[in-house]
Amino acid sequence: MLGLNKKDTNLLLVVLALTMLAPFILNPFPTDSGLAQFNAGYPDLMQRFAIFGIFAIGFNILFGLTGYLSFGHAAFLGVGSYSAVWMFKLLSMNILPAIILSVIIAGLFALVIGYVSLRRSGIYFSILTLAFAQMSFALAYSVLTPVTNGETGLQLTLSDPRILGSSAAADGSIPVTNLFGLEMRSAWDMAVGPWTFTFSAGYYFCAIVLLVAFYLSIRIFRSPFGMMLRAIKSNQTRLNYTGLNPKPYTLAAFVISGMYAGLAGGLMAAMDPLAGAERMQWTASGEVVLMTILGGAGTLIGPVLGAGMIKYFENILSKINESVLHGWFAFMPDGLEDFFVAIVYPFVGKGWHLTLGILFMLVVIFLPGGLVEGGQRIGAAFRRKGKKAGGAEAEAAKQQPGE
Amino acid sequence: MDAILLQILNGLDKGSAYALIALGLTLIFGTLGVVNFAHGALFMIGAFCAVTLQRLLSLSHQVEVPGQVDFLGNPLMADVPYVTDWFGEATGNAIIDWSVPLAILLTIPVMLLVGYVMERGLIKHFYKRPHADQILVTFGLAIVLQEIVKYYYGANPIQTPAPEALSGVAQVLPGVVYPIWRIVYFCFAALIISGVFAFLQFTTFGMVVRAGMADRETVGLLGIDIDKRFTFMFGLAAAVAGLAGVMYGPINAPNYHMGMDFLVLSFVVVVVGGMGSLPGAVLAGFLLGILESFASTTWATTTLPGINQIIIYLVAIIILLTRPRGLMGRKGVMED
Amino acid sequence: MGILEVKGVNKRFGGLQALGDVNLSVEENTVHAIIGPNGAGKSTLLNCLVGKLIPDSGSVSFAGQSVLGRTPHEINQMGISRVFQTPEIFGDLTVYENTMIPCFARRDGTFKLNAIGSVGSQTDIRDQAMAMLEDVNMADKADVHAASLSRGDKRRLEMAMCLAQEPKMLLLDEPTAGMARADTNNTIDLLREIKEKRDITIAIIEHDMHVVFSLAERITVLAQGTPLVEDTPENIKGHPKVQEAYLGGHG
Numbered sequence: 001m002l003g004l005n006k007k008d009t010n011l012l013l014v015v016l017a018l019t020m021l022a023p024f025i026l027n028p029f030p031t032d033s034g035l036a037q038f039n040a041g042y043p044d045l046m047q048r049f050a051i052f053g054i055f056a057i058g059f060n061i062l063f064g065l066t067g068y069l070s071f072g073h074a075a076f077l078g079v080g081s082y083s084a085v086w087m088f089k090l091l092s093m094n095i096l097p098a099i100i101l102s103v104i105i106a107g108l109f110a111l112v113i114g115y116v117s118l119r120r121s122g123i124y125f126s127i128l129t130l131a132f133a134q135m136s137f138a139l140a141y142s143v144l145t146p147v148t149n150g151e152t153g154l155q156l157t158l159s160d161p162r163i164l165g166s167s168a169a170a171d172g173s174i175p176v177t178n179l180f181g182l183e184m185r186s187a188w189d190m191a192v193g194p195w196t197f198t199f200s201a202g203y204y205f206c207a208i209v210l211l212v213a214f215y216l217s218i219r220i221f222r223s224p225f226g227m228m229l230r231a232i233k234s235n236q237t238r239l240n241y242t243g244l245n246p247k248p249y250t251l252a253a254f255v256i257s258g259m260y261a262g263l264a265g266g267l268m269a270a271m272d273p274l275a276g277a278e279r280m281q282w283t284a285s286g287e288v289v290l291m292t293i294l295g296g297a298g299t300l301i302g303p304v305l306g307a308g309m310i311k312y313f314e315n316i317l318s319k320i321n322e323s324v325l326h327g328w329f330a331f332m333p334d335g336l337e338d339f340f341v342a343i344v345y346p347f348v349g350k351g352w353h354l355t356l357g358i359l360f361m362l363v364v365i366f367l368p369g370g371l372v373e374g375g376q377r378i379g380a381a382f383r384r385k386g387k388k389a390g391g392a393e394a395e396a397a398k399q400q401p402g403e
Numbered sequence: 404m405d406a407i408l409l410q411i412l413n414g415l416d417k418g419s420a421y422a423l424i425a426l427g428l429t430l431i432f433g434t435l436g437v438v439n440f441a442h443g444a445l446f447m448i449g450a451f452c453a454v455t456l457q458r459l460l461s462l463s464h465q466v467e468v469p470g471q472v473d474f475l476g477n478p479l480m481a482d483v484p485y486v487t488d489w490f491g492e493a494t495g496n497a498i499i500d501w502s503v504p505l506a507i508l509l510t511i512p513v514m515l516l517v518g519y520v521m522e523r524g525l526i527k528h529f530y531k532r533p534h535a536d537q538i539l540v541t542f543g544l545a546i547v548l549q550e551i552v553k554y555y556y557g558a559n560p561i562q563t564p565a566p567e568a569l570s571g572v573a574q575v576l577p578g579v580v581y582p583i584w585r586i587v588y589f590c591f592a593a594l595i596i597s598g599v600f601a602f603l604q605f606t607t608f609g610m611v612v613r614a615g616m617a618d619r620e621t622v623g624l625l626g627i628d629i630d631k632r633f634t635f636m637f638g639l640a641a642a643v644a645g646l647a648g649v650m651y652g653p654i655n656a657p658n659y660h661m662g663m664d665f666l667v668l669s670f671v672v673v674v675v676g677g678m679g680s681l682p683g684a685v686l687a688g689f690l691l692g693i694l695e696s697f698a699s700t701t702w703a704t705t706t707l708p709g710i711n712q713i714i715i716y717l718v719a720i721i722i723l724l725t726r727p728r729g730l731m732g733r734k735g736v737m738e739d
Numbered sequence: 740m741g742i743l744e745v746k747g748v749n750k751r752f753g754g755l756q757a758l759g760d761v762n763l764s765v766e767e768n769t770v771h772a773i774i775g776p777n778g779a780g781k782s783t784l785l786n787c788l789v790g791k792l793i794p795d796s797g798s799v800s801f802a803g804q805s806v807l808g809r810t811p812h813e814i815n816q817m818g819i820s821r822v823f824q825t826p827e828i829f830g831d832l833t834v835y836e837n838t839m840i841p842c843f844a845r846r847d848g849t850f851k852l853n854a855i856g857s858v859g860s861q862t863d864i865r866d867q868a869m870a871m872l873e874d875v876n877m878a879d880k881a882d883v884h885a886a887s888l889s890r891g892d893k894r895r896l897e898m899a900m901c902l903a904q905e906p907k908m909l910l911l912d913e914p915t916a917g918m919a920r921a922d923t924n925n926t927i928d929l930l931r932e933i934k935e936k937r938d939i940t941i942a943i944i945e946h947d948m949h950v951v952f953s954l955a956e957r958i959t960v961l962a963q964g965t966p967l968v969e970d971t972p973e974n975i976k977g978h979p980k981v982q983e984a985y986l987g988g989h990g
Contacts, residue, residue: 005857005859067533069535069538116720124727126538128720130667130670131719131720134716135716135717138712139709139713143712144709216855220854222857222858223856224851224853224858224861225851225853225854226858227832227840228843233831234829234831234832235828238827240810240811240812241789241812241821242812242840242904243813243815243844243849244840244850245850286542354547354551357547358547361525361543364539365528365540
């Protein structure tokens with residue numbers, strides 16, 4: 001289907017099902033139960049899953065296929081956000097032109113930075129991209145304030161021209177982002193017994209873009225171009241002496257992944273029309289590296305899983321504070337309760353980064369293929385026991401790079 | 404003329420920190436071939452050694468102040484540090500006052516131990532893995548280390564003042580005043596740097612390490628157990644970073660992410676100096692510190708707005724593109 | 740006029756004259772060996788031919804066109820395929836993919852952005868690659884990751900990759916260095932077979948006399964960066980200058 005082989009089609013269908021049913025899947029706990037805080041099925045978070053999924057898919061096209069580790073990809077995301085907000089300010093609140101511009105501008109930006117950075121490889125490449133991103137960040141904060149609005153960040157105002165739209169909505173407020181009239185913030189609640197499921201226009205738009213982005217990445221992985229990129233990672237000398245020029249291949253990969261980042265940035269602005277320089281900081285670049293590696297660099301589904309996992313942790317783990325923990329361990333005798341709370345507490349709430357850091361180190365040390373490799377190993381262990389690992393999730397976990 | 408001198412002086416303290424961190428990074432890269440993204444975290448741990456010692460020395464118990472009562476009529480209580488009990492009022496307070504320099508004594512064993520544990524427990528398994536894996540695992544470690552520090556010390560900067568006698572400013576030249584502690588920091592850095600170089604130059608141990616940096620395999624063939632020495636080098640590099648951090652506290656109050664802030668710049672310094680070149684790292688550290696200070700002058704920022712923010716990166720990009728081996732790097736060290 | 744013409748090539752590294760006034764002409768469809776003791780400048784010469792080094796002076800032309808100033812991939816596209824001392828292959832890719840890449844290079848040139856079409860639908864490329872693998876008896880290993888091949892198979896795969904481009908000239912850099920005698924003989928047989936099946940020029944840079952005398956039709960002896968003699972194997976064997984170069988002092 002769609003020019004994919006059976007395995008890839010299945011994978012795409014799994015992702016399709018997961019994204020479309022996300023409001024159900026991510027809200028397994030009744031709204032009033034104590035576990036409701038683990039529900040992730042609210043629009044804001046689901047949008048972030050999709051957006052960072054796109055960001056990580058794009059990063060993976062560069063890092064997973066060519067092995068070039070960029071530490072400055074957040075710069076493209078930031079540029080995408082700024083471009084989109086400017087479109088909202090100048091043109092209209094329709095998100096389509098804004099997102100298209102984000103992708104184009106981020107692509108151009110990536111072309112320039114990539115052209116220069118790709119003259120070096122290995123750690124020098126990483127440091128060059130890092131330097132460019134930090135420069136962009138510093139400039140966005142200071143000199144480029146007329147474009148970026150500096151520390152405050154770029155926001156919409158009532159005095160923006162919006163030549164194809166209106167400066168202010170009928171009620172005098174700033175108009176909201178929409179897709180040909182469909183407001184991105186509009187949502188519809190469905191109550192089923194004790195559960196409440198929220199369907200948001202914004203989320204579904206992001207999910208569809210994610211699906212398209214994911215589909216394109218499968219095509220790239222399976223194309224001759226993708227094969228050349230893997231060849232670059234494997235042995236550049238041989239590629240050179242086989243009459244192929246690695247430079248344009250890596251540059252194309254860099255620009256494509258920059259455009260993915262721009263798309264993510266544009267979507268971010270489309271969901272919440274503001275843009276700040278901190279989106280470009282190198283820690284933000286580090287985050288997408290974490291996502292991709294955690295999920296499994298070079299695999300198709302890995303980056304999406306990694307992005308989902310980190311964003312889930314960020315939002316859910318960080319909400320767990322001391323009183324929540326005491327609630328959990330309340331069934332224990334007092335001393336034991338305090339003991340367990342004391343042990344768990346550093347890893348949750350404000351300390352969730354610690355969990356992330358440890359998890360990330362464990363993955364790099366023991367599972368260089370990320371969660372996907374972990375899934376494969378578990379799958380293999382089950383098969384050895386004579387059981388057939390069936391079902392869609394196992395299929396997704398088995399997803400391998402290459403053929 | 405005075406203005407130029409002042410800018411050079413201003414650049415020296417930051418330059419000293421860059422140079423010390425870059426020196427450690429280069430030691431690790433040159434000897435072990437490992438790109439250590441956790442080096443900034445070591446700098447930060449050093450700074451928190453000073454915080455820890457300061458807190459330990461200030462541990463106090465409460466005593467009644469004779470003859471005084473608070474507004475409720477209860478006896479007034481005052482905190483009395485244990486050290487004043489033990490060493491007498493004057494000596495005790497002096498010890499607390501001098502806690503930052505004293506922390507050097509704590510930092511050295513702590514950092515050697517941290518370095519040893521890090522190398523034996525983690526880094527040694529990554530010698531044969533690609534540089535990207537080394538970057539990633541040490542990046543993860545840096546996050547873990549800084550989160551641990553954040554958990555125990557909180558997210559806010561903690562003041563670690565310089566001793567009374569060394570705070571304030573000094574007249575370095577007619578019309579030019581300069582904070583004393585920064586002079587101290589520069590001298591301290593110069594001392595450590597000379598110490599490291601002397602150690603590498605004049606001891607047999609250092610000679611073997613230098614030979615190992617040049618050609619690890621051959622030295623291994625001579626039957627010298629280079630690994631043990633390299634473990635020690637990692638400890639040494641960690642100690643240098645820690646010492647750079649411990650004395651930096653009075654210049655910038657330590658916070659948990661100070662390491663990350665310095666790390667990015669220190670890598671740039673290493674690259675500019677030349678990957679694997681110790682003198683290059685030191686030279687580039689000072690040069691970039693001074694350059695940054697010049698770029699921050701009003702003249703520079705009005706001529707080229709924002710130049711102070713980006714000058715170091717700009718230099719790094721230019722160097723990497725035109726002379727990838729850096730100012731003093733050997734030809735062929737990761738040059739492509 | 741040979742297919743590869745090297746005229747008056749000089750190359751210095753600091754104080755060392757690596758190549759001094761090298762003249763060399765390789766006739767089309769012959770096997771031409773360049774031999775010489777260690778440090779004679781064989782590798783330097785080879786690197787000048789493939790674009791990795793640029794000579795200080797002199798000219799190198801292939802099939803009537805100058806190769807100087809061209810990058811390795813451009814020179815490869817002109818028709819020179821290089822086989823390395825230790826096989827350079829794409830270890831992370833399968834044997835089949837390894838063989839497809841040179842087929843793409845031949846069809847599409849140095850760069851083509853084909854990011855949407857699937858490799859599976861490139862029937863012509865797949866057929867060519869499979870035919871090549873059958874040719875070198877590796878079709879059964881098509882789905883094996885190249886890194887897990889034996890050393891002999893890696894060499895065979897590398898040759899297959901070079902031949903898949905249908906080059907005018909095959910350039911071999913000590914193809915048997917470090918090999919056991921049996922493997923060396925296999926390589927010699929493989930090269931003979933290659934030569935018999937098609938019109939191709941082969942230039943071998945080699946240290947091992949056994950290989951050279953088994954294959955070469957012309958031999959150039961290089962010593963201290965300059966060609967001593969060029970002749971047929973029979974005449975080279977007893978040549979006093981050659982014996983001097985190998986046995987006298989520099990050996």
